[in-house]
Amino acid sequence: MKVHGALLSTASQRVFACLYEKELDFEFVPIDMRTGGHKKEPFISLNPFGQVPAFEDGDLKLFESRAINLYIAHAYAEKGNQLIYSDGKKMAIVSTWMEVEAHQFDPVASSLCWELAIKPMLGMTTDATVVDEKAAKLGQVLDVYEARLAQSKYLGGDDFTLVDLHHLPNIQLLMGTQVKKLFDSHPHVNAWCADILARPAWLKVLAMQANN
Amino acid sequence: MKVHGALLSTASQRVFACLYEKELDFEFVPIDMRTGGHKKEPFISLNPFGQVPAFEDGDLKLFESRAINLYIAHAYAEKGNQLIYSDGKKMAIVSTWMEVEAHQFDPVASSLCWELAIKPMLGMTTDATVVDEKAAKLGQVLDVYEARLAQSKYLGGDDFTLVDLHHLPNIQLLMGTQVKKLFDSHPHVNAWCADILARPAWLKVLAMQANN
Numbered sequence: 001m002k003v004h005g006a007l008l009s010t011a012s013q014r015v016f017a018c019l020y021e022k023e024l025d026f027e028f029v030p031i032d033m034r035t036g037g038h039k040k041e042p043f044i045s046l047n048p049f050g051q052v053p054a055f056e057d058g059d060l061k062l063f064e065s066r067a068i069n070l071y072i073a074h075a076y077a078e079k080g081n082q083l084i085y086s087d088g089k090k091m092a093i094v095s096t097w098m099e100v101e102a103h104q105f106d107p108v109a110s111s112l113c114w115e116l117a118i119k120p121m122l123g124m125t126t127d128a129t130v131v132d133e134k135a136a137k138l139g140q141v142l143d144v145y146e147a148r149l150a151q152s153k154y155l156g157g158d159d160f161t162l163v164d165l166h167h168l169p170n171i172q173l174l175m176g177t178q179v180k181k182l183f184d185s186h187p188h189v190n191a192w193c194a195d196i197l198a199r200p201a202w203l204k205v206l207a208m209q210a211n212n
Numbered sequence: 213m214k215v216h217g218a219l220l221s222t223a224s225q226r227v228f229a230c231l232y233e234k235e236l237d238f239e240f241v242p243i244d245m246r247t248g249g250h251k252k253e254p255f256i257s258l259n260p261f262g263q264v265p266a267f268e269d270g271d272l273k274l275f276e277s278r279a280i281n282l283y284i285a286h287a288y289a290e291k292g293n294q295l296i297y298s299d300g301k302k303m304a305i306v307s308t309w310m311e312v313e314a315h316q317f318d319p320v321a322s323s324l325c326w327e328l329a330i331k332p333m334l335g336m337t338t339d340a341t342v343v344d345e346k347a348a349k350l351g352q353v354l355d356v357y358e359a360r361l362a363q364s365k366y367l368g369g370d371d372f373t374l375v376d377l378h379h380l381p382n383i384q385l386l387m388g389t390q391v392k393k394l395f396d397s398h399p400h401v402n403a404w405c406a407d408i409l410a411r412p413a414w415l416k417v418l419a420m421q422a423n424n
Contacts, residue, residue: 062307064312096274096276104261144261148260
């Protein structure tokens with residue numbers, strides 16, 4: 001298996017985390033985004049939208065991190081940690097909360113990561129108006145998460161699944177910013193973050209960055 | 213099965229189309245969005261994010277249209293038209309293009325629907341700058357679709373699947389606006405639109421609106 005991506009790309013990190021959870025060997029093929037490697041061949045033959053990561057498993061070629069992870073979790077169900085349910089109804093709840101991550105959490109979290117973590121790294125100026133607006137929305141999302149996590153150990157059910165995993169890269173970045181206080185003020189969310197951020201598979205993703 | 217939603221909501225229409233494709237009986241529970249019915253009880257107990265549709269199948273309660281449709285397609289695989297593949301690799305390609313619809317097509321298409329179809333209906337003024345920006349992005353997405361559909365009859369593979377179905381509500385609205393020309397100028401995209409818009413299940417969704 002090959003992952004074509006970038007160590008600092010949150011979408012690539014999602015796939016690395018999944019592969020480590022499943023204890024699968026893979027080759028990391030770095031794409032140099034600073035020189036536009038994701039916008040030209042050979043990468044755009046793997047993803048015509050020019051976004052990392054892309055993935056190969058033998059002759060199967062995929063892109064979109066969440067679709068890649070669903071494939072890995074199903075195709076290698078017997079390996080490593082289970083990240084999905086075989087029960088149809090339990091899996092439907094997981095699918096619902098995977099959509100919540102993609103449509104409710106990720107748009108605001110990605111925007112806050114850009115303003116509060118990436119822009120300062122690149123020497124660009126953070127837009128305080130955007131931060132205020134997105135932080136308010138993130139607070140509303142975390143209110144729903146707090147109610148959910150008061151009833152369910154993980155967002156998708158009683159077990160850690162792809163739902164929780166897909167949140168990891170954004171949460172890791174946001175924990176180093178001023179919006180950490182939003183997580184801190186939601187006790188069940190805070191405990192959930194501490195739990196999932198400490199998973200050995202996620203620590204391996206962080207080690208990939210540190211060793212580079 | 214019950215669908216709590218609104219006839220003019222594109223997300224609700226996605227679920228209706230899926231249920232008609234699968235030839236399943238369901239009860240439509242209208243939510244009056246003009247009076248904020250989606251933001252208060254009993255609806256927000258079904259979807260704490262306050263967005264239509266929500267779905268019930270016996271004691272299973274779901275929200276997020278794409279997750280609902282995945283559940284229906286899997287749980288009722290033997291009914292009506294097949295909308296997914298049982299083969300894992302073929303289904304992984306379907307998952308990839310379902311993510312493309314959700315992350316590449318829907319954000320620009322929804323924005324154009326709002327500016328060009330919904331705002332005029334509500335007597336609001338269309339923002340030409342937003343239209344220009346989003347139309348340019350839609351053109352880029354359709355360029356990728358054109359290349360894909362030159363090689364594959366449908367976006368997810370040789371067969372009509374949830375991928376194509378999920379595009380229907382936005383495409384239906386956009387065909388009545390100035391951006392129809394973007395579809396017209398991509399011949400494979402145009403043929404694909406004509407094909408999927410003519411499906412009996414989709415015509416039943418349009419009839420639901422017309423009969424109301």
